[in-house]
Amino acid sequence: MITQSCTNHELSSNWIGAIHSSYTLVLGLNRGFVIAGIYTEQASKTSPDELEKKFGQSPVFIASTLLENGGIPDEARPASLLKEAIQVISCGYEDKTDWGKEVGWIYGSVTEDILTGFKMHCHGWRSVYCIPKRPAFKGSAPINLSDRLHQVLRWALGSVEIFFSKHCPVWYGYGGGLKWLERFSYINSVVYPWTSIPLIIYCTLPAICLLTGKFIVPEISNYASIVFIALFISIAATGIIEMRWGGVGIDDWWRNEQFWVIGGVSSHLFALFQGLLKVLAGVNTNFTVTSKAGDDGEYSELYLFKWTSLLIPPTTLLIINIVAVVVGISDAINNGYESWGPLFGKLFFALWVIVHLYPFLKGLIGKKDRLPTIILVWSILLASLLTLLWVRINPFLTKDGLVLEVCGLDCD
Structure with a gap:
């Protein structure tokens, strides 16, 4: 699956998307890249009010996504950039917008990568299998058995959440761009x-x-x-x-x-x-985030x-x-x-x-x-x-089948 990464120079030129999110989204798409890659043509035909309702009230951020190669609008000044950055990283920026619903990470599951990828495929996106000689991302699962079980618990809980949500691949996304083999794959990822x-x-x-x-x-x-x-x-x-x-x-x-x-x-x-x-009961559960740091050591903590x-x-x-x-x-x-x-x-x-x-x-x-x-x-x-x-233990039942409870010690 193709991923999109960035250098320090690219990160500085796309600062607004990098600050507001973790930059690298599922399939390697950050917030700015999602807007530019999916919505550039549509956004040019959309009114400013609709864009703000969809992407938030940051004119500089929206204007940067309309640029063909991204970057910062020429009319933006350093003082306004700082003000916009503070606004974008605020907790309430996503309120009453489509962030978490149709744009960026899709909320509603602790395995947001599966849910986001599923919705993107439903919108017609296609994945490409890519294995570069040099790994684009490298990490290792916890070797310790207890920590690994907690990691698997988080993954499985996310699949259960998707299964009981409206985004379950069993019934969601028909008539869109999701192919049948892709649907079977997503169904397998939520029912296991x-x-x-x-x-x-x-x-x-x-x-x-x-x-x-x-x-x-x-x-x-x-x-x-x-x-x-x-x-x-x-x-x-x-x-x-x-x-x-x-x-x-x-x-x-x-x-x-x-x-x-x-x-x-x-x-x-x-x-x-x-x-x-x-x-059923609305009880939220906490999970432990496991370390993804790579380790070339042996399996010293496996047991x-x-x-x-x-x-x-x-x-x-x-x-x-x-x-x-x-x-x-x-x-x-x-x-x-x-x-x-x-x-x-x-x-x-x-x-x-x-x-x-x-x-x-x-x-x-x-x-x-x-x-x-x-x-x-x-x-x-x-x-x-x-x-x-x-194993039913009955002291009054002998190996021969006599019920001692009836005749007591006088049984022949």
Whole structure:
């Protein structure tokens, strides 16, 4: 996607747009560039009153956008420029204007870049895929797991906000310039937090199967088994193709797979609840802005844990599956070798969940950067509660099925 940046000289000549906004807008468009690039022809045919209603009451600012190459109008004086700058950067400048609605950053979501890009594409703008040899912008996501989960929570919350707003790509922008493939892409960017619900179910079912002695699915035919294996192979092949296309190593790919599960059962789930509270009850949530500074160091803080409630759901799932594996193996040992065959399928799914949650397992058993005790306590309590909901303990029921509650100690 093409971006527009500026040098110090260009920044000084476009001072008014740089002062009023963060200058670089989504797709690299600043406030002055948005007006000049989108509205130059229309603005020349628009009355001054309409321009002020749309862009604010700054004649110098509006006049600068009508210039073909930008810059400052010749009639502007230094004293008036300072006065205009103070007016433009004031908090009330955007009141009763189209800033935040049709011009500049679009308000209403903490992920304003997605929302702004979506509206621009609805107006007919086209994106160009651009990868310069020298990166135009460089930054890195937080390596620390706790901070990274907070970052993902912010992204997911923004997607939930867009999903419940009038700008949801499911129903907004029909009849405009948005193409169908673009719409599908934007729909995917706002509905992905909802995948946390089935993901939590899938991570819980293996433990339930081991604790109850039942399997996730009934016995299937050979044809269904072939279809399942083919689907599994196609998913693996897709991952390999994406790795080769993106130049990603196997370690980075696996780390991304792990974090997809961890973020899905924690940050995405919390984002759903916070988004629903904001829409239904008007409860606003605060988020922590994470650092984007680039760091060429190794992953020294990858498994460092800090207290956050986001760590409780994945730790709970990890403990439940570990307990289920222990219970399943114990039952197989007590019941003989005949029970080992059905056990392998159940163990495979449970161990697959545990492997994806390995960073938490390392935090549980590691001597350094150990998981905070409060997270461990809450996770054990939740795991015990969920386990007892599925394992019904009745002291009056024997293994042979006699109900001791009826006949007491006189049962034969």
